[in-house]
Amino acid sequence: MIAKVKPINQVACKDCILSTLCLPIALKVEDIDTLDSIIKRGKPLRKGEHLFFQGDTFSSIYAVRSGALKTYTTTDDGVEQITGFQLPSELVGLSGIDDEHYPVSAQAVETTMVCEIPFERLDELASTLPELRRKLMQIMSKEIREDQQMMLLLSKKNADERIATFLLNLAARFRRRGFSSQAFRLPMSRNEMGNYLGLAVETVSRVFTRFQKNGLIDANGKEVLIKDSMTICSLAGGKPVNQANDSLTG
Numbered sequence: 001m002i003a004k005v006k007p008i009n010q011v012a013c014k015d016c017i018l019s020t021l022c023l024p025i026a027l028k029v030e031d032i033d034t035l036d037s038i039i040k041r042g043k044p045l046r047k048g049e050h051l052f053f054q055g056d057t058f059s060s061i062y063a064v065r066s067g068a069l070k071t072y073t074t075t076d077d078g079v080e081q082i083t084g085f086q087l088p089s090e091l092v093g094l095s096g097i098d099d100e101h102y103p104v105s106a107q108a109v110e111t112t113m114v115c116e117i118p119f120e121r122l123d124e125l126a127s128t129l130p131e132l133r134r135k136l137m138q139i140m141s142k143e144i145r146e147d148q149q150m151m152l153l154l155s156k157k158n159a160d161e162r163i164a165t166f167l168l169n170l171a172a173r174f175r176r177r178g179f180s181s182q183a184f185r186l187p188m189s190r191n192e193m194g195n196y197l198g199l200a201v202e203t204v205s206r207v208f209t210r211f212q213k214n215g216l217i218d219a220n221g222k223e224v225l226i227k228d229s230m231t232i233c234s235l236a237g238g239k240p241v242n243q244a245n246d247s248l249t250g
Helices: 029-036 119-128 130-156 159-176 190-197 201-213 229-236
Strands: 050-052 060-066 069-074 080-086 105-108 113-118 183-185 217-220 223-226
Touching: 060 119, 069 190, 080 190, 113 119, 119 130, 130 159, 159 183, 159 190, 159 201, 159 223, 159 229, 190 201, 201 217
Parallel strands: none
Antiparallel strands: 050 105, 060 113, 069 080, 069 105, 183 223, 217 223
16 A cells, blocks of 8 residues: 655644754644644745735744745835845744734745744744743844844955855755755845845856856856855855854845
8 A cells, every 4th residue: 555645735743854943843742733733834835926015914924844935125116125035944924023014025936835823823822832932032033143144244245255155054054954065956046146135136147157267166057066165165254064054044
């Protein structure tokens, strides 16, 4: 008899390969089912579809299960500014707690699955599970730290240093999820990367070309291979990939 494999949108928290990275990491085995009972899992978002829009009433936070999202703000004159990218196991929507409205829009940059966690029910659950509340506070503290690091990145680093830092950050995040930190696929476009880093898309392309010419990376479309991680780390002013933390996740 062939065992049936559940679709990813039906996999429970305790069976999810991301459970050691996401909110359940804070919980005892017997408490994971309680968290799982409040989570909603819907259909995949296709590339370009929105999870929520800037100004929508805040109701839930979301954990990325597969794929990737970008968050962005839109100015009064319609200019889009990307504020971050979210990869599997990362949360989006926490910034809406304060004002009870989402201050950013969240859009899929590729086919993406999310777990919706209604905040009122999560808050109630966190009041009875101190480990869960502590984990939420750690995640929010991490977001504050990342905002500060992003301000430093944009104010102090040149184009080469910004892109090296961005690649190093992605490498660390992929490594944490059990994937290669040397060879990975960029979920975002060069234009989206430039928007996030405060660089023109032409500048991003020139830096990638220069990195390839100097033997630091190989890049084919969205596929990237880091060939000289020590130089990339030196440019970024950080630690080697196998020691880097997950900063600048947005």
